[in-house]
Amino acid sequence: MSKLIVWTYDWVPEGPRGFVRDIRLRWACEEAGLDYAVHTVPFDERGPDHLAHQPFAQVPFLSDGEVELFESGAGLLHLARKSEKLMPRDPAGEAQTLQWTIAALNSIEMVSVPWWFLEVTGAQENNLAGWLESRLDHMERIFTEREWLVADRFTVADLLMADVLRVAKLRAFGNRPAAEAYVARITDRPAFRKARADQLAHFAAGDKKRAAKA
Amino acid sequence: MSKLIVWTYDWVPEGPRGFVRDIRLRWACEEAGLDYAVHTVPFDERGPDHLAHQPFAQVPFLSDGEVELFESGAGLLHLARKSEKLMPRDPAGEAQTLQWTIAALNSIEMVSVPWWFLEVTGAQENNLAGWLESRLDHMERIFTEREWLVADRFTVADLLMADVLRVAKLRAFGNRPAAEAYVARITDRPAFRKARADQLAHFAAGDKKRAAKA
Numbered sequence: 514m515s516k517l518i519v520w521t522y523d524w525v526p527e528g529p530r531g532f533v534r535d536i537r538l539r540w541a542c543e544e545a546g547l548d549y550a551v552h553t554v555p556f557d558e559r560g561p562d563h564l565a566h567q568p569f570a571q572v573p574f575l576s577d578g579e580v581e582l583f584e585s586g587a588g589l590l591h592l593a594r595k596s597e598k599l600m601p602r603d604p605a606g607e608a609q610t611l612q613w614t615i616a617a618l619n620s621i622e623m624v625s626v627p628w629w630f631l632e633v634t635g636a637q638e639n640n641l642a643g644w645l646e647s648r649l650d651h652m653e654r655i656f657t658e659r660e661w662l663v664a665d666r667f668t669v670a671d672l673l674m675a676d677v678l679r680v681a682k683l684r685a686f687g688n689r690p691a692a693e694a695y696v697a698r699i700t701d702r703p704a705f706r707k708a709r710a711d712q713l714a715h716f717a718a719g720d721k722k723r724a725a726k727a
Numbered sequence: 728m729s730k731l732i733v734w735t736y737d738w739v740p741e742g743p744r745g746f747v748r749d750i751r752l753r754w755a756c757e758e759a760g761l762d763y764a765v766h767t768v769p770f771d772e773r774g775p776d777h778l779a780h781q782p783f784a785q786v787p788f789l790s791d792g793e794v795e796l797f798e799s800g801a802g803l804l805h806l807a808r809k810s811e812k813l814m815p816r817d818p819a820g821e822a823q824t825l826q827w828t829i830a831a832l833n834s835i836e837m838v839s840v841p842w843w844f845l846e847v848t849g850a851q852e853n854n855l856a857g858w859l860e861s862r863l864d865h866m867e868r869i870f871t872e873r874e875w876l877v878a879d880r881f882t883v884a885d886l887l888m889a890d891v892l893r894v895a896k897l898r899a900f901g902n903r904p905a906a907e908a909y910v911a912r913i914t915d916r917p918a919f920r921k922a923r924a925d926q927l928a929h930f931a932a933g934d935k936k937r938a939a940k941a
Contacts, residue, residue: 627841
């Protein structure tokens with residue numbers, strides 16, 4: 514029996530497939546060679562049972578034996594402490610992995626996700642565009658200077674930053690070749706490709722179960 | 728000489744005083760009784776020197792001997808590992824502190840800060856209001872059920888969540904008595920009051936230096 518369990522929905526609509534955040538935890542487990550299983554909660558019914566595990570009625574959450582935690586970023590930092598493949602073990606490497614993981618969540622995604630929300634909800638104006646451009650410009654400078662965010666190696670911070678940036682649809686904001694090359698390189702890793710294929714297969718299987726039930 | 732150094736601006740305008748995020752690191756150090764000093768970078772000039780420490784041209788950042796890290800959330804998690812007063816030492820307590828710290832950054836602040844940004848930049852419509860209300864409703868349920876986010880004690884997750892929620896100006900979104908009582912209780916702690924008073928005094932001293940220079 515796997516000790517690590519990644520919890521996600523049993524099904525989601527086409528749109529978010531390949532982007533549901535369980536992909537972050539699958540990807541990290543694949544990178545680190547950690548044994549894990551994927552379990553599901555119903556997409557359609559998110560009552561008190563779901564809220565007891567994830568208080569904002571979202572996924573993923575992660576079980577690790579007696580410990581359970583929600584927030585994909587928290588799950589990544591939890592997994593990072595299990596494997597040197599995800600985070601160096603020296604104090605400076607740990608601190609830098611932590612800072613860039615939080616930067617992806619609170620300096621980039623804090624702007625890119627609401628920007629995207631305004632786009633898809635058809636806001637008349639998107640006042641977050643300038644702010645997002647400025648953040649992406651700062652990242653472009655970083656990626657021009659270095660190949661990885663931390664030291665000279667892949668960490669969970671690259672995993673998260675690449676996932677955040679691929680969702681932010683860089684191309685909507687002009688030519689940022691260093692950032693585009695970074696995202697292309699990180700998402701070409703076998704562990705990401707497997708995690709993405711597994712998520713797509715998981716939700717395709719959900720289609721069949723849903724059709725059988727209907 | 729203090730080993731821990733909280734870096735902030737030498738001066739900021741009136742508006743953000745009491746809210747500049749160095750307050751989070753000051754507060755955590757005060758709670759834990761950690762020896763720290765506050766050093767400054769110029770508010771007016773944020774060139775390559777500043778960007779080398781904080782790539783988005785912001786503050787705070789934290790020095791801890793050889794280690795340096797930006798992102799207030801990362802600084803809080805770094806400090807939390809130094810003192811049991813900020814985070815329990817058992818695996819479940821650590822995981823819960825991590826998940827709620829990330830939740831404050833990526834589930835609440837990811838909505839509340841852009842919502843606030845649209846408010847202050849005079850957007851014609853604020854399409855983030857419904858999303859923010861939903862997130863605050865979830866938190867209201869949580870605070871109705873419990874006094875602290877983690878176990879039965881104060882942690883750095885409460886510190887951050889209270890700071891995030893006081894900025895989100897709960898009152899703008901109707902009556903949420905449990906959340907309001909939570910924020911009032913956490914921000915009445917002596918460590919917060921000292922951190923806030925120290926920040927206000929710091930920027931007031933900045934006024935005088937600025938006047939002398941002009």
